[in-house]
Amino acid sequence: MQIGVPKEIKPYxxxxxxxxxxxxxxVSQGHQVFVEKGAGVNSGFEDEDYTKAGATxxxxxxxxxxxADMIVKVKEPLSNELSMIRPDQIVFTYFHFAxxxxxxRGFMETGAIAIAYETVExxxxxxxxxxxxxxxxxxxxxxxxxxxxxxxNGGRGVLLGxxxxxxxxxxxxxxxxxxxxxxxxxxxxxxxxVYLLDVNMTRLRYxxxxxPPNVITVYSNTHHIVEILPKVDLLIGAVLIVGAKTPTxxxxxxxxxxxxxxxIIDVSVDQGGCVETSRPTTHDHPTFVVDGVVxxxxxxxxxxxxxxxxxxxxxVTLPYVVEIANKGFERAFAESKAIQTGLNIxxxxxxxxxxxxGQGI
Numbered sequence: 001m002q003i004g005v006p007k008e009i010k011p012y013x014x015x016x017x018x019x020x021x022x023x024x025x026x027v028s029q030g031h032q033v034f035v036e037k038g039a040g041v042n043s044g045f046e047d048e049d050y051t052k053a054g055a056t057x058x059x060x061x062x063x064x065x066x067x068a069d070m071i072v073k074v075k076e077p078l079s080n081e082l083s084m085i086r087p088d089q090i091v092f093t094y095f096h097f098a099x100x101x102x103x104x105r106g107f108m109e110t111g112a113i114a115i116a117y118e119t120v121e122x123x124x125x126x127x128x129x130x131x132x133x134x135x136x137x138x139x140x141x142x143x144x145x146x147x148x149x150x151x152x153n154g155g156r157g158v159l160l161g162x163x164x165x166x167x168x169x170x171x172x173x174x175x176x177x178x179x180x181x182x183x184x185x186x187x188x189x190x191x192x193x194v195y196l197l198d199v200n201m202t203r204l205r206y207x208x209x210x211x212p213p214n215v216i217t218v219y220s221n222t223h224h225i226v227e228i229l230p231k232v233d234l235l236i237g238a239v240l241i242v243g244a245k246t247p248t249x250x251x252x253x254x255x256x257x258x259x260x261x262x263x264i265i266d267v268s269v270d271q272g273g274c275v276e277t278s279r280p281t282t283h284d285h286p287t288f289v290v291d292g293v294v295x296x297x298x299x300x301x302x303x304x305x306x307x308x309x310x311x312x313x314x315x316v317t318l319p320y321v322v323e324i325a326n327k328g329f330e331r332a333f334a335e336s337k338a339i340q341t342g343l344n345i346x347x348x349x350x351x352x353x354x355x356x357x358g359q360g361i
Contacts, residue, residue, distance in 0.1 A: 001325040002032045004068025006061040007039040010075045012283035014042035014306035017072045017093070019314045020053035022321070027054030031325050036064050043306040065089075070329075072321055074313065075300060076103055087111030088347055090329055092321065094118055094133075096270045097344055098245045104345075111347045113329060117317065119242060120342035127242065128338075129320070131178050132312035136302040138182030138238065141265045142171070144296060145234040146190065148263045148287065154294045156261035158233045161191030168192050170231045174220065174249055174274055175238035176203050179267050183236045188215050195228050225249060229257040237266040237274040245272040252276050252291070260292035269297040 003026060005018050016039045023033045035055040037047055047057055058064055065071065065084035073093035077085065085091060088111065095116040097104045107114055117129035127134075142160075149155035149169065162168035171187045173180045176198035187194045188211060196211070197220035198204055204217040211217075218224050229235075229250075235258070239246050246268040255277065266278040273279070277290040281297040283304055288295050302309035320339065324332045333339050 001328070002034065002067055002069045003321070003325060004064035004071045005033065005035040005039055005055075006064045006071065006073065006081070007036045008074050008303075009061075009078060009081070010300060010303075013075055013300050013303045015074045015300075015303050015310045015313065016040040016043045016045065016306070017074045017310075017313070017317070018321075019043075019311060020045055020049040020055075022314045022318045023050055023055045024053040025318060026322065026325060029322065029326060032056060034058050034064050034067050036061055040310075043310040045310070070321070070324060072317070074303075076100075077107070079106065082106045082110060085110040085112045088113065090115065090324065092117070092317070092324070094270075095344060099270060099272045108345055112345075113343070113347065114345035115324075115339065115342045116344045117342070119344060120320065120338050121242075122338060129313075129316050129342075132316055133302045133309065134178035134240075135182050136305060136309050136312065137267050138179035139186050140301045140304065141179065141183045141236045141238070141267050142186035142190070142234075144286075144301075145171070145236060145263050145265045148265075148294055148296060149233060149261075151261075154261065154287065154289065155263055156233060156259060160187065160234065168214075169233040171195070171234045171236065172225075172228050172232045173197065173236045173238055174225075175240065175268070176200065176207055176217075177238060177240055179240070180236070180238035181207065183238060183267075184211065184215055187234075187236075188212050192234075195232075197224065197228075220249075222249075226254065226257065229254060230259070232258060233262050235262070235264045235275075237264065237268045237278070239268045239274040240271065246274045248274060248276050250275040250277075255291040255293050258293050261294065263294045263296065265296045267301065270299050273297065 033055045035050045070090040090113045092115045120129045146160045149158045151157035158169045160169040169192045171192045172195045194215045197218045208217045266273045266275045268274045280299045286298050
């Protein structure tokens, strides 16, 4: 199979979808990999590294899309990329269709096949291609939140860990999945007082046992959220419903309960956000203020640490890329439940559909 790796063009997206090691693995199994020149530079991988791994380097994205049977990306195709996608071409990337009707309809018009990283499910119902980026985003959420709480960055001037004689900052984390757990780990490690909310009592019991004493687990409902909000310095939205729009847990009127200069990091903004006032932002303009509360809605947080993120992403995506390349799409789809759950859009008899097994629409 011919596999294409284009350079990411989303603003400040520094990751690349495949390391030179990934290329070498595919080439060793008889496949041809076309990499756009400069695709890996911001992740710390030079063109020469890809050439040594056996890649064919091409000058433009147009050449990648025109040649490849399968495109492997990091982020969803932007409008000018959609125009390059060919009917029946496989595109394997993070799509988050639930958050964008325009992207969904635009991709359906290409007649191509969309396999979304974020809906690939393992037998235990975990999301193996979402987990590493969620781990990065969760850790970054606390890191960014702590930075934004500094007065020069618009925050209240709170040090999350406090100092002797001064109480620590208070963090509320909505969602105890991968993002929430990693955000909690960092916040607790910094010495903050952390309220971790979720509706899964089994999960809360487990985390209550393994987290340090400065983490308080709370069943998530509107009453408890409203009760805690006035204390909060940093709120992290880490809610995920696979393949669906994130429910709104923080409404605009609830912002009036928060302190001026407090910070919201809505990691779930990719799927619509769990805060009503959230909206997608970029690394060059990451924040905005609503009712005195600083909002951060960067949709590709791991893009800020591309060396770590690219290696972590290739670690988990490569086995699926190899499986599709070795078997072809139809056989891989028929034999792999994980790929079936990852399929979001496919072309059947000239019309694109969103199959029941795909959960991204």
